[in-house]
Amino acid sequence: MGKNVHLVSLGCPKNLVDSQVILGGLALQGYNICEEAGEADLIIVNTCAFVQEAVEEGLETILDLAELKTRGRLPRLVVTGCLPQRYGKKLLTQLPEVDLFLGSDGCRDLTTRLDDPTTRLVITRPSFLMDETTPRLITFPTHTAYVKIADGCDHHCTFCIIPRLRGRHRSRQPESILGEVAQLARSGVKEIILVAQDTTAYGHDLSAGYDIADLLTDLLTIDGPDWYRLMYTNPEGITDKLLTTMASSERICPYLDVPFQHSHPEVLRAMGRGQPEFDALALVRRLRQAIPGVWLRTSLIVGFPTETEEAFNHLYRFVAEAAFNHLGVFTYSPESGARAARLLDSVPDKVKKARRNRIMSRQKNISRTLNQKLVGTCHRVLVEGFSEETDLLLQGRTIFQAPDIDGVVYINSGQTQVGHLVEVKITAAHDYDLVGEIVEP
Template sequence: MRPTVGFISLGCPKNLVDTERMMGLLSKDGIILTGDQTRADIVVINTCGFLEPAKQESLGTIGEFVALKKKKKLRGVVVTGCMTERYLGLMKEHYPEVDAFLQTKDFSKITDVVNEISLGETAKLVARRNLVGEEDQLQGHSEITDFVERAGGRRSYAYVKIAEGCNRTCSFCIIPKLRGKLHSRSIEGIVDEIRQLVAQGTQEIIFIAQDLTSYGRDLANGTSLLELVKSVEKVDGLKWYRLMYNYPRFFSDELIDLLGSSEKFSGYVDIPFQHISDSVLKAMRRPESKADIYGLMRKLREKIPHLSLRTTVMVGFPGETEDDFQQLLDFIEEAQFDHLGAFTFWREEGTPSYDLPNQVSEEDKKDRYHRLMTLQKKIQKSRLKRHIGSVIPVIIDGFSEKTKQGFVYQGRHLGQAPDIDGVTYVVTDNEVQIGQILQVEVGKIIGDYDLLGAETHSYSRMDERRLQRAASQI
């Protein structure tokens, strides 16, 4: 009997895309997939090895499923993702019960691996285990296939990975060692994938890569983010797209102008600036200066109407002084980011920053993180307040996960990306499909990040009692 396979995708959306691709390959082969791992015969764990907490989560998950296998509640465990790039030898030693370790460059072999496990061909499995990822050192050459069908039917949004790897050398980051040099896909392959997703009902595309703005620079044939965006603009049926993980370089004037005049671009740009102090940026080995960053922000705000800006910053990098940190706070106050993620610096083995002098104490890191997030919460609230009383388009992702009863839908407006930003709850009397875009009059702020409103067609004016009821359920 064919096995039922469950997936666990840890880490970032870039991993999720690989997971969906593996799911797509298995589905094509007639293998049944389940979202309920307790019903799976084989579980595939796509690990994340970015920072220590992610590593621990990955190891904990492997341990959990290996224990189930030992109790014979599971026929097989497959491990893939960043951890197999980084710690293959160690993991083989610690988890001999794992049936196969699949390196990211080999993810297209998932069907063979699953079929062999289900046949219980032990001898072959041993061979497979050696065949799949036999080198124990860092590989640094993950590949990105041009087009592999993705699993899943109608959905409101999908991530599309346009390149793998990174040519940058940020001193805190292990990713280039794990994922190798930049390797861009062709524009044709990406557009084909988007067409397939749109044909399945996907309305919104989120472009991802380790360094989105460098897209195409390795191909030396004129491929660039600008050319890609021009082609994507022509895809019929696609409603919105977002640009995530942009390095603050190579935002050409032409690209900014095109984004500013586009009807499909959501206005959402994510640029992880990491810091603003010149000395910290230099120690991070990021070539942009404070002046470059302010200049880019000005240009984006000037040219892109309804810009929603997200950034990520790091506090407590070695050598960061109180003055550097104050510069960061001033920058955040001035920039008024719609969304901001913050990390405290983590000494990551194998990165140049591991051995840097003047490490900041854990106490100072925590204190700075807390001060920064307190400021951002205040900014976030005032950014959310702008929406109260306005009518904005909201894409519906499904029913609200929080309300058990009552038809409260959950969606996102143009300035909200899935998984990382807040959501917009919507009350309506109409039946709504996943991916439908509704015009919503916003009535309330819920918690620190979310909004609540009503579909304008179903209410001639805001029904306060109905909103109150919905708010109390959320």
């Protein structure tokens, strides 16, 4: 019998792909995946560390799992990803319970590092890129798969330490992505979600001017996946060619996740984002014109140094006028190592929170109004299983809803199977979620 491994994946879907690569390597070594940490011989925490909240969540998770050592079981505890990449040696004394720390490239060679009991910390400059031959174990759900098309970032947003943690932008070869997607299609995956730190930068480092639009066009030649979804599109990287390609096929979700971060020119300048003439609202209009019916998600930061009351009001008006379908707001926190940390954190926490609440309460009304317009209309829904609220309802997502971050559709009538695409008539709308019944299995 092989050994048992228990893995906790924190942070974003890009990290989840790394976690699945770690599990793929371990499965080849004969490890069984176990859900209970208490039954594991090896515990891995794949961490995120891009803001303090994520760091704290990582530390809490590690300390909770380290408790198992004091309760008699002695599983090996390994911490991988952005937390060791960010804090390196400091963690050796801070977390003596941890047997091995590996940085952002930990998923590359974790299996061989495990055999070397003399090393407790390995941090290298991130350079790893998986390819179609990299073993990867997709756990639940199996009808949706994230595909990492690039890693790293060449932008210099002043609040962000991701380029330090994940390295320079590097794109996978198109053949490698197409090969992986073809394999996923053969295994029955219905929804492919393309991820990277900035998917619009895809191909910039490849020869022959191949870009994200070309990749989408080539992906459409693969039979199988019903939906291709594009995440993390940098506002200034969205080209007319990309929009035309997206509008050309029903298999590309009319959904764009565009992290605007702010709308006020002075704040954007201080954030190191956007050319002086960049007009966020004009871009929203351009997106809606190019892809009729497109659903838009964005993320924003409030309370950045230099965000005056006037700059915040600019952002508030932008949110009201843009009427995003999905929106997340972070309150700014200075991150050690980020250039903005040298600016005086001038907006008091109370004001940051109040600004966040004002935007979220405006957004709640917008989201409810947009959802209500869907009542009586029919949409294809990818069924994901029982609802997290109650086993009496099924739960799924429309083409407009990405997993984990957007709302869901609760299905209260009709029968189907997990992983199926069914036609659902929307019968009720809540602030973020929808309710419907199956009209065509």
